Amino acid sequence: MSETPWSIDSIAHALPHPVTRQKFLTEVNLAPVDQLQAVIDKWVRFVTEWEAGRARNEQLRDYFKVHGHLPADYEATLIDVTDRIQADAERARRGAA
Numbered sequence: 001m002s003e004t005p006w007s008i009d010s011i012a013h014a015l016p017h018p019v020t021r022q023k024f025l026t027e028v029n030l031a032p033v034d035q036l037q038a039v040i041d042k043w044v045r046f047v048t049e050w051e052a053g054r055a056r057n058e059q060l061r062d063y064f065k066v067h068g069h070l071p072a073d074y075e076a077t078l079i080d081v082t083d084r085i086q087a088d089a090e091r092a093r094r095g096a097a
Helices: 008-014 018-030 033-052 054-067 072-096
Strands: none
Touching: 008 018, 008 033, 018 033, 018 072, 033 054
8 A cells, every 4th residue: 555544445445355345344334433443453454464465476376377286385374264264254144144
C-alpha cells in the first residue's frame, strides 16, 4: 500500500479473495467499539503481510509451472492455510444461512 492512510474501504479492496473480504467486513461491523481498532490493526497486518509475500507467491507459481508441484518444504504449509480458509468460509456460509 502507498503512503495513503488505511480506511475500511482500502483494506477491503486490498484483500485477495471475496470470502476473506466478507469476513473482514463482518468482523468490522460486529466488533464492539472498544475492540474495533484491534480488529482493524489485525486486518492491516494481514494485508501488509499478504502484499509482502507477493514476490514469493510469484516464485511459487513459476516453480509450479516448471515442475508441476510446489516445493516439498512449502506444500504442507499451503495445505494448512487452504484448509483453514475453507473452514472459515464454511463457518461464514453457515452463519449467513
